[in-house]
Each structure stands twice: as C-alpha cells, then as structure tokens.
Amino acid sequence: MSTLEPLEQPAPARTDFRLVPLALAAWGCTLAVPSLPPLAVGIGVAALLVGAAIVALLRIPRHKPRLAPAIALLLLGSAATATVTAVQVASAHSGPVPELAAASAVVTAELQVRSDPVVRSRPGSQRPAYVVLKAIVERVKSRGTTAEVHTTVVVTGNLAWKQVAVGERVRLTGRLAPTDPGDRVAAVLSARSPPHHLAEPGPLDRGASQLRAGLRAAVDGLPPAERGLVPALVVGDVSLLPPEVVEDLDTAGLTHLSAVSGANLTIMLAFALGLARWCGLRSWALPVLGALCVAGFVILARPEPSVLRAAAMGLVGLAGLATGSRQRGVPALAAAVTALLLIDPWLGREYGFALSVLATAGILLLGPPCTDALARWMPRWLAAALAIPMAAQLLCTPIVALLSESVSLVAIVANLLAGPAVAPATVLGLVATMVAPISVALASVPARLAGFAARWIVEVATRSADLPGASLGWATSPAGIALLVVVCVAAAALAPPVLKRRGISLALAAAMLLWLVQPARLIGLGGWPPPNWIVAACQIGQGDGLVLRAGPGTAVVVDAGPDPRAMDRCLDELGIKNVPYVLLSHFHADHVDGLPGVLSGRKVAEIGVGPLDSPADEAAAVRTLAAAARIPVNRVQVGEQRQVGDVSWTVLAPNGHVASDHLPEEGEGSVENDASVVARAEIGGLRILLTGDIEPGAQRALLRSGADLRADVLKVPHHGSKFQDPAFIRAVGARFALVSAGEDNDYGHPAVSTLGLLESAGMTVARTDQHGESVVVLTDAGATLQARHK
Template identity: 50%
Template sequence: MPLLGVVAWLAALASHLLGAWVWVLLGAVAAVAAAAAAGPSRRRHGATVVGLALVAVAVAGSAVLRQQAISDNPVAELASDRAAVVLTGTVVSDPRPVSGRFAEQVLLRLEVREVTGRGVTHRLATPVLVIGGEAWAAAALGSRVRTSGLLAPADGGDLAAVLTSARDPVVLERPDVWWRGAGAVRASIRASVAHRPDDQRALVPALVDGDDAGLDPALADDFRTTGLTHLTAVSGTNLTLVVGFLLILARWCRVRGRWLYAVGALGILGFVLLARTEPSVLRAAVMGVVGLLAMGSNGQQRAFRALGVAVVVLLLVQPGLAVSVGFALSVLATAGIVVLAPGWRDALARWLPRWVAEAVSVPAAAQLACTPVVAAISGQVSLVAVVANLAVAPAVGPATVLGLAGGLLGLAIPAAGSVVGTGAAWCVGWIVAVARRGADLPGAALDWEAGVGSVAGLGLLCVVLAVAAPWLLRRPLAAVGLAIVMVVGVTARLPSPGWPPAGWVLVMCDVGQGDALVLRAGPRTAVVVDVGPDPSAVDGCLDDLGIDVVPFVVLTHFHADHVDGLGGALDGREVGEVETSRMLDPTSGVEAVLSTAAAAGLAPLVAPYAETRVVGEVALQVLWPLPGSPTEGTGDGSHANDASVVLLAEVRGVRILLAGDLEPPGQAALARMLPGLDVDVLKVPHHGSRHQDLDFLTSLRAEVGLVSVGADNDYGHPAGEVLDALERTGTEVLRTDTAGDLAVVVEGGVVAAVGR
C-alpha cells in the first residue's frame, strides 16, 4: 500500500507537469505492466505491477480530467475575454479580509452553478475566486448568492477564473442547518476567549478549528522559527485530539464495540464541518485517522498501510494535493511518526522511562521527516523545533479540548463557556511564551539555501540521521552528548566570520521588500531607520551586528514594508524613543506602530524638523517633511511616500542621505531647498522605483548607492534606468536582493560598500 501511494503521487505530479502528454507516459506504463503480467514471473509480481499501473492511470486520469473540466468551460472562456458576467453559486470558503493597495478587500471561493455573459446563460459547476468589498465578509459558508463583476483568468490550476470588482452579494438561500451549526460553534469558541489577551484570543480558535484570523504576524513568524506552525492550522493532530476526547467520553458513558466506531465517525464528520470542507481540512482529517489507527494494537503496520491508502484516496479525489506543500508535510510527518518513531522510542526506552522516550521520539521523527521540505520553502532549518514541540506538548491537548468544550458549553451558558475558555487561554499562553522565547534564541534557525543541490544534500543528511539515530539513542553517553551540542549551538551566539566588517558605519539589512538601516553610534549601540516588514529579519540583523542599545528608531512613514518589523527591533533591546513621520497614514500602519510601541512602554513622537542631534558617532538632521505639512492623509497610504522622513546623517565623517520612499515632487523640493548638496552614500528612494527625480539623485555625486529590495518582487524594483543613471555618474550601486546585507565601511578616508 505505501508503494501504491508513492506511485499515485508520482502520477499526479506527472499529470500537472505534462498535461495531456501524461497519456503517452501512461501508455508506456500500461505496456510495461502488460508485459510484466504476461512474463515468467507473473505469479509473483504480475498482479503488483498491474495494480501499480491501474492506480497510476486512475490518479493521472482524474487529474487531467479535473484540469480540463476547470480550464475548458464557459466560465474560463468568458474569463479569457475578461467579460462582464452575472454569477450564481454557493460560497465554499470562509471570507478572508486582505489589505489591498487602496482599500480593504475580501477573498472567498464560489462554486458557480450559473453564469450569464455575452447574452448567454450556462449552468455548470466550477470554482471561482471572488474579490469583493467589505459586504462579502458577511457571506456565510454554504449560502447561495448572486453577484456580478468582471471575470479574469486565474493563475492557479484549481480555479476557472477570478471575479474582480464583484458587486455586493445578494443572498438567495441561507446555509444548510449543519453549516449554521458549525458557524455557531466557531463563533462561540471565539466568544469564550474574547476577554483574553490578543495572542490567546487568536490562538485558541486556531488550535481547535484552524480559525487563525487575527493572529499577529510577528507571532506567526515565531511559530515558523520554532517549528510550531502546525498548531496554527488544521492538522491531523487537531482531529486526533478532538476525536480521541470524544472516544474517551463515550467510554465513560459505557459505549462499547461497534458503537465506538459510530462515535468516531460522527466526531470526524463534526470536525470536518467545524474546520470547513476545504482540501487542506480533508487531508488533515484523513491523516488524523491514520494517527488514530497507529494508537491501536499492531498500530505501526496498520497505520503504514493506512497511510498508503490515504494517499491514493486523497489524490483520486483531489489530485491537486500532489503539488500542495501542506499535503507533503502531512504525509511526511505521519510517515516519520509511523516509521521512525517506534524504533527511536525503543532505543531511548533502554535507559529512559518509556513515556519520556515516546515524548521525545514522536516530534523528533516528524520534524526530521519534514526538514528538507521546510528548508525548501522557508530557506531555513529550525534547530529548536523538537525542544519547542516537547515543551508545548503538555499544553496542546488541554488547550484544544478546553477550547472546544468552551465553545460547546458557551452555546447554552455563555458565562460557563468563558470560564472554560479561560482555561484554554492559560494553556495557550504557555505555547505563546515557548514560541517567543524559542524564536529569540541566537541559534533558533539555520539559514539554508533553497536550491536543488542544497535541499538534496539536506535530504541525504536526514536519511543518514534517520538510519544512525537508533544506534546513537540507545547509548546514553552519545545521546546526552548530542543533546548538549544542540543546546550549546542553539543558545550560544556563534560568530559570523567577517561580519560585521571592521570600520562599518552603516548596514542596510536584507529584509526583503522593505527598508531597515542601522547607523553605528558606538559599541553595541546604533540608530535604526525603518524596520522592514518582518520582525524576525530585522531582529536577526541587529543580533548579528551585536546591537543591544538603540537610542532611537526613526520610522520614515507608515507603510508595512517600513514599520511591521518594529517588534523585532524593540525585542530585548534598550530603546530610547520611536520617531515617525508627521503624516499619520495609512491608519493600519499607525495603529500597528502605536500598539507595538505601547507594549514596549514607548510613545512615538514626530521626528523634529531641522534639529541636529548627536548620538555617539552619529550626527542626524531631519530634512523633510516641512513643518506645517499635512498630518492626515486619505487613510489608504497613497500620499505617505512623499511625507517620508528624510535624514542627513554623518558617521565618522561619512555623509549619508536616507531618503525613505520620497517621490519626485518631494525630491525636487529638496533640490530647491538644498542646492549643491553632496553626500558620500545615498539610500536610493523607494527601493529604486523608476519614479525618481534623476537630476536630483545624480547631482548628489554619491560614491555609494544602496537599494533595499526584495528578490523577484512584483513592482519592477529597482528600475534599470535609475541604476544606469547613478552608475554613469560614478556611483557604485549595491542591492540587497543580490548581495544580502550591505555594509558601508570607511578606512583611511576611503568609503566603500560590501555585501554579506
């Protein structure tokens, strides 16, 4: 059965990569199978080969037919013409608010049953992604609605089209009673913890039913770093805990025999309704069933066979799972627990209590099995994942069960639900503390290049570790020594050879598509200008520079790519002040800064215009915006760039212009105000966007130009014409997307820049 699962997976992948050409490949497979069945070894191997071929044909055929059904239908044809249409369909996913460039939008999936476009009405069943206004947030899962808008082609193979500019929905039918019931339970779970702190209020629903709306992005980053992300999404663990709890209750109520299977089946059905019938939930439910089988007698063999069956069935029903990262992680984690964990447990049980051996072996096996895939998608390997999962394990079960119990009890007695929900929130508080403290460790994660060769090498290393682990674990000295090495590697800050370079005065941190700059004020002290979009990225950059004291942080404006990392810059450091632009726009960025600063006991101030301040080796002056300039914008951040704080800094004789995201009108105004301005280093405005006053930028005669930009960004940053214009005037231009962290150094009066 595991072999059938592997073949099914390969066939589904081939269908996605080859399209209709997969039939040629399957024809060759069928010919080989027929030859094997007719050959001299047919009695021993013929049936197996034929079975493998049948599974491959079935899965690949299902995948191709599904792709054709989605891509070759009237909705897809109308989308290719970008036609205006009227749609009627069923809401099949929860509405998800997202921040658009100019306004809040809501995304959801609609199973279209009727479409009218170009004067013709078609009846069919095909999935469409809807992008609409705030009214769509009230569109309940399972309701039948009518709307209109413009169709556009979809990028993904699981959607026939995207409906843009969707009109507010007209509800034709309310959801069925089971969907209303599941929605009421989800709402009750949220209500049972509504009185708790933000992190606990968001994480309890995520643990119980995968409802992660409102989860702090910084906390989500910490969960990724510590290998705890599976707790914030629907996984097989959720189902195992919920259904296991129901089975225990059933046994207490003297339910026996086949009735227990009925209770288990109803529990699985209820879990799927509660967590939604999306592919990821169905996958998690099936993997949870495999986990339940592993708990019974002869569990390892039964679960391994069941895993093969689960993979085949899931790929027959949803072939698109073959290219889903979540599916790969679920299968690998389950396989690791079923295949590796028993041997590791038995090895450890020779010198440790069996319950301790099991507690260590299960998360370790799951983590090792998933490591290559996690490294491929995240570019890092968590070194604290096993310890973090061990630390939170005692709290996960109670938090999940109490969260569900609080929601169910709250339907009848809200006050009692809140009491039980408080218990779930206390358990979750421990999980949050482990995630935050673990992510703060110096060696919490190891950067790993996401290339084919490096990931393949990591996979080979994991195989070697899987084979060698039983030998190591059955020997106390070897196991303890390995544990000590891991603890030292995680808790001790290892030196980064050659970084920071001697004589550095400025470092531009590689934080992706955003800005974060560090001006050296003295030993372990720096002024920080902008903090990028990712708290962990700026925190790691400051850690690598050894910065413990930050006299003040300047946020040039309130766009997310400049302010969302504030928590990382403040965490664990002595920070004097936070200064910002005069224009308090966009409001979402302002609110995020205010709340993050308040949590650190700080109240942001407006950066003082024209005042020269000296902090250690740094002299800093605000050149822009002017006093009396607007403090309120439109609310969507469309005018925030030209209100960026522009700073003229001098560090050890090096003059640096930090221009934020200033647009051409602001640059032209600066040129008029400061004719003849000459600097050594220019932070190129707005990530090298083509919207620049090139006359002003080239007149600065900077020796070094720095561009903070994310690799493969969707904005076309940086623009080639801007880089060419600067280089023609003798400016050496360096970019974070190609050189990583950038440092400006001065030695013997010579200014230069180096990448990490």
C-alpha cells in the same frame, strides 16, 4: 544446571508493505495525469487493464500464491486512479466558466461561498489589501447567455468581501481569468462589484460559523499571539494569527500547529473517547461517537480538502495509538492514501498532503526503532518523546526545504518542548468552542487556560527561531532536493544503530547545540555586527529600516520596514535593547508596518512623524500601537535639532504644511513620498542624509531651500527608484550609498540608471537585496562600508 529448555521467542511480526506500491502508484497517477493529453491517458488506462487481465491468467508458482493478486490489484488501482483523475480534470476545466475564463470575459455570476474570506496584502506594497475566498459558481451570465453550472473558482475582491459567510449565496459582476490545467479550481473571478446577498447559509454552515465566531470571542482578551494560535490549533482558523508568529513557527519547524492536521483530530478523538469511556460508554457506542466526532470536526473546520485529509490521517493515527502496531499502521496508511486519492485526486498535488503522509509514515516506520534504540540508555517515555518528532521531522525535511528554502535545525528540539502544551491548548480550546454558544464569559475561562498553553508554544517558537543557527539555507533545485533526500534516507538508516550508543548520541547533541549558539565561529567567520559600526541598513525586504548607533545597546531607528519579525531580528543581531527615538519618515506600510518588531522587548521613549497623516489607516495603526505602549507620538518641525547619545540630527524637510491635493512633479507617485521627513544625522563626525522616499520634485525643493545636504553616507531615496534628480545626488557628495530594497521586488528597485548615477558620483553602493544587511564602520583609519552577504 537447569534441565528446563528456554522457551523459543516468537519472531517479531513483519511490517506489511503490500499496499504501499498501490498507494505510490495511485499518487504517481494523480501527479502525471493532469499534465498528459487525454489520448495518452486513455491508452495508459487500457494498457493497465490489459496487464491486470494477463496477470490474472498467468500461472504463479505455488510458493508465491499472493503475487498475482497483488500485481493485479496494483494495475487495477492505477487504472482506477488515472481514470478518476482524468475525469475530474476534464470536469473542472470544461464547461461555460473555463471557456469564459479563457476569453477573460466579464460575467455576472451567482455563487455559494465555500471558504472563509482571507485578507491579504503584499508586504511593502502601497496597493490596498484584498480578500480571497473559494466559491462554487451556480449560475453565470455573459454576452446575453445564462448557464446553470457547478464550478469551483477563486474569488478576489475588495475589503467589502470580508463580510461574506461560508454557505452564503451572493451575486457579483467580475472578470474571469484561467488557471493552470492541473489546478482544482477552474478560474479566478476578480470581483468588480461588492457582494449582493441572495440567500443565507444552511444550518450546518451557519452553526459552524457561530461556533468559530464564539471561539474568537472567547479568546478576545488574550494577547495577540495566543489569541491567534488557539483558534488555529482547534479549528484551523488562522485569521487572527500574527505574521511574525507564523514565521517563527515555520523557522522552528512547528508550522503544522498553525493549520488543521491529523494531530488535531487525533487529540480531540482521544479526549472525546476517553471521556466517553470514563462515563461508562462501551461496545458499539464508541465507534458511533467517534464517527460523529469526525463528522463534527469536518463541519467545524470546514469540509475543505485539507480538512478531509486531516480527518483521514487523524483516524490512521488514532488506530495506531489504539493498536500500538506499525504492522497494522502501515497498511492502514497506504489504504487511507489510496482512498483519499480516489475520492479527491487533487490532493496528490498538494504539499500539505505530502507532509501529512510523510509525517505519519515517519512515526510508524522510524519512530519505534529509534524509540527502542534510545530506550537502551534513557527512560522509555523520554525516548519516545525524542524519537517521534525526530522521525516525523526527518521524513518531512525535503518537502519543508522545498517550501521554505531552508532546513530547520531546531525542529526536533522545538517539537519536543512544544509537544506537551499542544494537547491542553487544543482540548481547552475545544471546550471553549462548545461552551461559547451558551456563554462567552463562561467560555473565556477554558480559553484563558488554553492561552497559557499556547503561550508556551509561542515562547518555544520565538526563542527557537531567534537562535543564530536555527535554520540552514538550502537550494531548491532538483539536485539540491535530491541531495537532501539522500541525506535524510541515510540519516534514517543510521539513526537506530547510532542512537543505541549514548556517547555518540550525546556528542552529536552537543555539536548541534554549539552550532545553534555560535554558528559563525564554527565555520570560521567573524561575528556580526563588526565592532565600531555606526549606521546599519537592515535587510527587511522591500522597505526602509535604518539603525543609528547611539551607544552600547542603544540606537535611533529610522523607519521600521514592512515586517515586524525581520526588524526585530535585525535589532537583536545588532544588540539593540534601548531605542530612545523612532523616526518614521512617512506612513507607507513599507516604512511603518514593522514597528511592532521595534517595540518587541525594547524600551522606546518617543516616536517622531511627519506632517501628513496619510494613508489614514496606517497612521491610525501607528498611533494606536504607540498609545497601547504609552509612547508619545510627536510631529517633527523643519530646523528641529535633537541629540540622543552619540547621535545628533537636524530636520531638513518637509515644511509644516503639505497640501493634500499636491501632486508630485514626476515619480512613482504619491504625495506621501514627497512628504517624507528628511534629516541630516551625525555620528562620530560622519554625516548621514536620511531621505525617506522623496522624489525629484521634493529633491529639487530641498536644493532650492539652500539646506546643507553634504553627507558622508546617503540613504538613497525611495529604494533606488529610477526617479532621482542628478543635481540632488551630486550635491550630497557622499562616499557611501545605502539602498534598502527587497529581493526580486515588483518595482524594479534599485533601478540600473540610479545605480549608474550613484557610481558616477563616486559613491560605493551597498544594496540589501543583494548584499544583505550593510553597515558603515568607523575605525582609526577612517570609515568603511561592510555588507553581510546573504
């Protein structure tokens, strides 16, 4: 027996939480103060200061010498944050601009653009796209009075505003509208004129714009998804990111990759400082280089609040990586939160700030114990790769659910798989950005390599989002979110002891995998679609997207809705891989913008369109997309008869000539609606009348033409608009009516009067806004209508 006594193991260092109450109190002040009257805020601040003074004078027991300073610091910090927040709220919502906004005044303003213009459009809307940007009003004139100001506003305008640059000074005429008291911007300025140029951007803004433009030029040769994702990863430029990729990233729990985050800066700093060390840089030069990199990142990604937040969180993350100590990481995070809220109290009311803080806290607090637990039965590097995204995702789950009304069940796995590609894509994209001013051709080399890494991220997001059980719908009521918080807290507490046990961990992983692959069977529901379906109305929002089954895995698609992602998913769920024919009733966005989703991964042989190439932009986009895919686009003719597999159809309207100056007799209003292609299809002996968006004028014209309108299934015209001709509806005599409309749409579709008309005509109605996807099923007993309730 050895006579040597075992050395006493030092106790593990305890995490320092002393600054956490201060950060939480400061955060609470930023949330509460904007909603309180100034008098209440003043009384509260005075009470906090008095409390701090009393605590400082109290006799504290000797065994707790740090208690009084900690409480005093908490009270003083709360008073300071409340004061700063109150001052900034008062400053933002006082002065000439907010006063003019309250009166909805028309003004002439001179302003400096402070954010890149973003083009927005409402899915399924026939309204033109518009531009949104942030700006600082420097001079405002209204009712003969001119004032010098410095007030932040949001500007909305037509597409002419797409050309303005950050830092540029412009003049415009527009109408002001007020914002909420808790908003960081003082007003919304709706431009009534194009921007009139006054001055060029400063050198820093101009340089940043040139670098961002250089990166966009360098990635120009990449496919659309990669072309959009690389600038988003590097500088937060999401202008090129396709909407369907954004949705996939959201479903897969990878949303943080499409916006500037602390991870971006951490990766860039780690690369820059590592390269500097390799080059021999030491001592004070490294912190100086780090500071310059942070400043350059902020300028390049634009000095907006989200970027400043990302910079701070990135520095905290880098400090954690450098020290490897959560004992230092937690107080650093708390100090960063407090400092950021003192500098910019508005951050406390932003979801992005909450996500950044919670993700960092999860990595610092939950990451190490989960890593230690998993490392008991797997390599430590793999344990860390699993534990870190799990920890970050778990703490962020309630906020993500509040924003998306769902809980991602694939987020941890998706982050694990995508993680190795994030750093290469970011670093190579940064190299391309720096090289582009010298040579775009040379910059395209690292850009193309970054594209390969981005392709992997896109594949992970797409395939994860396509899993049937990828996300679970969740109520966003206070009770629903509170329940989710309790679940997440319990999961965080149970995670380390559970993950220590290999058997339990593998069993849970297997159960999750089964849920993702076959969730319907696990909860005892039949699969979708039901056997022997013949026609389906896809749930694609406010628009039309119908699928006529022509055989196994084959269908004719009639209209493609407004959303490529939703249309693609509907076809995937229906098992459609081959689309011999696509019929576009007319070129409104809610019928054609989802066409990329139809083409995604499917063989499409032909596209049929009506006689009117209007709206011109949408028509041109369809033809460009078809040309790129080498798909012929042909105009249909009245009387034309076609057959594809089990589907046959006859074109009933419109005639080959539609006058451009024709006005509908009544309705919601457009020549394009009445020029919709109308066809009568037949599958298995059942007739389906496809009506596009025809309104009463075109409906009566069809009746007068003597066309045979009798059908078993009616695709209700124009999403169930209130403008319907009763004689037309009765002449169809259908048993089933399919209404394709978006939930809570702005148009009031379907109208109560139309629903009453359909029911009085003896039709059973299925509407996608309430029932989800709907199908007509043909069985030996006859036809039935089934809906996939949401």
